[in-house]
Amino acid sequence: MNKKIYDIAIIGGGPAGIFAAYYARMRKLDVALIESLPKLGGQPETLYAQKEIFDVAALPKVSGTDLTESLVQQLDLLGCDKYLSTSVTNLEHDNDIWYITTDGKSIDTKSIIIAIGNGAFKPRKLTFDYDPLLEENNLSYFVNDVNDFLDKDIAIAGGGDSAVDWAIHLDKIANSTSLIHRRNKYRAMESSVTDLNDSNVTQLNPYIIKDVHFNQDDNSKVDVVLKMIRSDELKTITVDKLLINYGFISDSKILHDWNLDLEGPFIKVDQEMETNLPNVFAIGDIITYPGKLQLIATAFAEGPIAVTRALRNLYPERDYFAHSTSLFEQ
Numbered sequence: 001m002n003k004k005i006y007d008i009a010i011i012g013g014g015p016a017g018i019f020a021a022y023y024a025r026m027r028k029l030d031v032a033l034i035e036s037l038p039k040l041g042g043q044p045e046t047l048y049a050q051k052e053i054f055d056v057a058a059l060p061k062v063s064g065t066d067l068t069e070s071l072v073q074q075l076d077l078l079g080c081d082k083y084l085s086t087s088v089t090n091l092e093h094d095n096d097i098w099y100i101t102t103d104g105k106s107i108d109t110k111s112i113i114i115a116i117g118n119g120a121f122k123p124r125k126l127t128f129d130y131d132p133l134l135e136e137n138n139l140s141y142f143v144n145d146v147n148d149f150l151d152k153d154i155a156i157a158g159g160g161d162s163a164v165d166w167a168i169h170l171d172k173i174a175n176s177t178s179l180i181h182r183r184n185k186y187r188a189m190e191s192s193v194t195d196l197n198d199s200n201v202t203q204l205n206p207y208i209i210k211d212v213h214f215n216q217d218d219n220s221k222v223d224v225v226l227k228m229i230r231s232d233e234l235k236t237i238t239v240d241k242l243l244i245n246y247g248f249i250s251d252s253k254i255l256h257d258w259n260l261d262l263e264g265p266f267i268k269v270d271q272e273m274e275t276n277l278p279n280v281f282a283i284g285d286i287i288t289y290p291g292k293l294q295l296i297a298t299a300f301a302e303g304p305i306a307v308t309r310a311l312r313n314l315y316p317e318r319d320y321f322a323h324s325t326s327l328f329e330q
């Protein structure tokens, strides 16, 4: 059987990539959406899930998570092939086809939209060795499903917006919640810190995690060994779930290997989002052009521009423009 060749492969499932995928499906293109994390959403979902955003058109305010949910719902109206937990590592071009190498599979496509934001995110992990089996049930770096925390005793480590927001949010469904932070002050929005102080969350600071291991008497639980900063005091808490929120590291070094024209860490594009490579476009936070703003609103606009240019390149005979009511068929 011949391997599928997509019209457009979109690399990066943040706001720019998700909306571009939806728009490309409206224009009847065959689309692959490739995201290195296990779930779509990009920065709003991973870096500021509960923070409110006030400058997305037609939404007076929306949280990072709710924005992602609406974007994914919209995309799912038309559907596309989603490759999650899949990081693109290389691009090669031959005979008008792009061959995309990922850490799992290879994907073939006629055109590419690069929407990788600040690069592939990786969570900052605990810096000491621990039993990797803990990651099966007890220790995580992401919230995949809030129901995993239902009625559980949980500990969250971190002091930024994400850790504080998750502590407040998960405490509403957990049996108990502890927040572990190395400082007495949080790096979170003031209103979130006020909500935290008004909540039932137990605040353990200033502590760092020294060790994690299965509890000897009940190996469904995890012992978290804490050390007080500038003191030898150790204390151990036993919980069902430990969520580490130490932030994310991003990496856009691969762009150099892909022979893209760059300005600093950004991909240079023209007014139609075209890069220097044939049928390779780029949108969202990773690009630069005169007047570029790193906003969700601009990322949303850049997707349709790139998709329309790609469509014109691939299928000049279908070169028409129409409003959504004519394009969208239920």
Ligand SMILES: Cc1cc2nc3c(=O)[nH]c(=O)nc-3n(C[C@H](O)[C@H](O)[C@H](O)COP(=O)(O)OP(=O)(O)OC[C@H]3O[C@@H](n4cnc5c(N)ncnc54)[C@H](O)[C@@H]3O)c2cc1C
Pocket: 011, 012, 013, 014, 015, 016, 017, 034, 035, 036, 037, 040, 041, 042, 043, 044, 047, 048, 052, 053, 054, 055, 056, 086, 087, 088, 089, 115, 116, 117, 118, 119, 120, 121, 283, 284, 285, 286, 294, 295, 296, 297, 299
């Ligand atoms: C704390 C904070 C608050 C913000 N507040 C606002 C605000 O109020 N309003 C606003 O408009 N903007 C705000 N922004 C900016 C906004 O989040 C970004 O402009 C927007 O997320 C850009 O979207 P994007 O899709 O280009 O990139 P991203 O959201 O960064 O998404 C890129 C995606 O690509 C994936 N990826 C990267 N490399 C690869 C690879 N090699 N293979 C596969 N996948 C890959 C990443 O995992 C990621 O999911 C804020 C940003 C931060 C950090």
